[in-house]
Amino acid sequence: MTSQLVPPVEQGQRRPTPLPPRGTKRRSLRHGDRYWAYLLILPTAVGLTVFSIWPAIQTFYFSFTKWGTFGGHEWTGLDNYAQVFHDPELLRSLWNTVIFSVMTLLGIPLSIGLAALLNTKGLRGVGVYRALYFLPVVTMPAAIALVWKLIYNGDTGILNQFLAVFGVDGPHWLSDPATAIYAVGVVSIWSSLGYNMVLFLAGMQSIPGEFYEAASIDGAGPWRQFFRITMPLLTPTTFFVTVITVINALQAFDLVYLMVGKASPAIEESQTVVYLFYAKGILQGDGGYAAAIAFVLLALILLITAFQFRVQKRWVHYE
Numbered sequence: 073m074t075s076q077l078v079p080p081v082e083q084g085q086r087r088p089t090p091l092p093p094r095g096t097k098r099r100s101l102r103h104g105d106r107y108w109a110y111l112l113i114l115p116t117a118v119g120l121t122v123f124s125i126w127p128a129i130q131t132f133y134f135s136f137t138k139w140g141t142f143g144g145h146e147w148t149g150l151d152n153y154a155q156v157f158h159d160p161e162l163l164r165s166l167w168n169t170v171i172f173s174v175m176t177l178l179g180i181p182l183s184i185g186l187a188a189l190l191n192t193k194g195l196r197g198v199g200v201y202r203a204l205y206f207l208p209v210v211t212m213p214a215a216i217a218l219v220w221k222l223i224y225n226g227d228t229g230i231l232n233q234f235l236a237v238f239g240v241d242g243p244h245w246l247s248d249p250a251t252a253i254y255a256v257g258v259v260s261i262w263s264s265l266g267y268n269m270v271l272f273l274a275g276m277q278s279i280p281g282e283f284y285e286a287a288s289i290d291g292a293g294p295w296r297q298f299f300r301i302t303m304p305l306l307t308p309t310t311f312f313v314t315v316i317t318v319i320n321a322l323q324a325f326d327l328v329y330l331m332v333g334k335a336s337p338a339i340e341e342s343q344t345v346v347y348l349f350y351a352k353g354i355l356q357g358d359g360g361y362a363a364a365i366a367f368v369l370l371a372l373i374l375l376i377t378a379f380q381f382r383v384q385k386r387w388v389h390y391e
Contacts, residue, residue, distance in 0.1 A: 131363045131367070132367060134359055134360055134363040135153070135360060135364040135366070135367050136148060136149055136150070136152065136360070137152075137359075137360040138151070138152070138360045138361075139357060139359040139360050145359070145360060148360065152361050152363070153364050153368075155361065155364075156361075156364050156365060156368055161340075161348065162345070162365065164340075164341070164343075165343050165344055165345045165347070165348040166345060166372075168253050168341075168342055168344055169321070169322055169344045169345045171253055171254070171257065172253060172257050172260065172324050172344060173317075173318055173321035173322055173324075175254065175257030175258070175260065175261060176257065176260045176261060176317055176320075176321040176324075177318070178261060179260075179261035179262075179264055179265055179268065179317075180268060180310070180313060180314065180317065182261070182265060183264075183265055183268035183269045183271075183272055183313070184272050184303075184306070184310075186205060186269045187272035187273040187276055188272075188276065188298065188302070190202060190273055191273055191276045191277065202269075202270070205265060205266040205269055206267070206269070206270060207266065208262060208263045208264075208266055209263070209264075209266045209267045213263075213327060213330060216263055216327075217259075217326075217327060217331045218330075220259045221246065221330075221331055224245040224246050224255055226242065226244030226245065226247070229242075229245075231245070246331055246332055246336065246338065247336050247337055248338060249337070249338040249340075249341035249342060250341075252332050252336070252338040252339075252341065253341075253342040255331070256327050256328055256331055256332065256342070259327055260324065260327060264320075268313050268317070271309055271313055272306065272309055272313070274309075275305075275306050275308070276302060276306065279301070279302065279305050279306075283301050284297055284301060287300070304389050307387060307388045307389050308388055308389075308390055311380070311384050311388045314380065315377060315380055315381075318376060318377070318380070319373055319377065322369065322372065322373050322376070323346055323369075323373075324344045324347075325344065325346040325347055325350065328342065328343060328344050328347050329350070334351070334355065345365065345368075345369050346369070348365060349365045349366055349369070352365060
């Protein structure tokens, strides 16, 4: 038989609660509270299962099948995946997706520059500038695509009229296979600029002002403070924005579909992987091959994201 030594209690102090005997478990929730917790997470769990988990399982199964013209499917094993790695159309779509992703990443330095300007003390009308730059984030993609299609119009577009002032004959940006994907990439940079800017602005405002005061005392100017203090302490935000930007860019579909469209002669040369998934699965009815494309894209996203998390240990500073 063992006994626990309890320290003496001085006058005016409460006796500490004794520890429970060894071998017993503490209950963090009462019996009724546990059921309430399950009940509260039930709608979210059901929604995720019905609209995300179960469709993903079905899509994975369909990637090993071939669909008939009038419905129905048959098991074909790895035939779809064997076709994926020998499909020149998919390789071209992957290359267009890489170009689109790289162009979208070019907007990150622009977002940092805008955030630095809006973080300047004494700047008047900061709230108006923030709202204007954030406006594309809350605008519907269809509206964005419609406005930019008018700008890119080869005959009456504002862009070509501006170039004509300098004697430059602008191309038909969205119907020319050589320029379509780059034109859509510029719109992606513009539409994501405000969201990234807000994140960088929040990161800059979380940096303690004592760092800049100490740097000013040591004689460091604004540029040196920016590259020696702001950028190193902003690396966690930069890492987050980079990961989110790459994932979104690899899933690009709406701008390509709305701006270029299936009737454009440039669509085959400028389609992304997700648009190819749409073309194979919806337009051509080859659901099995489209499902295989979807899981190849999923594997690509997971690999790139894992690589980013692996490399971030070398350049991201959390202190």
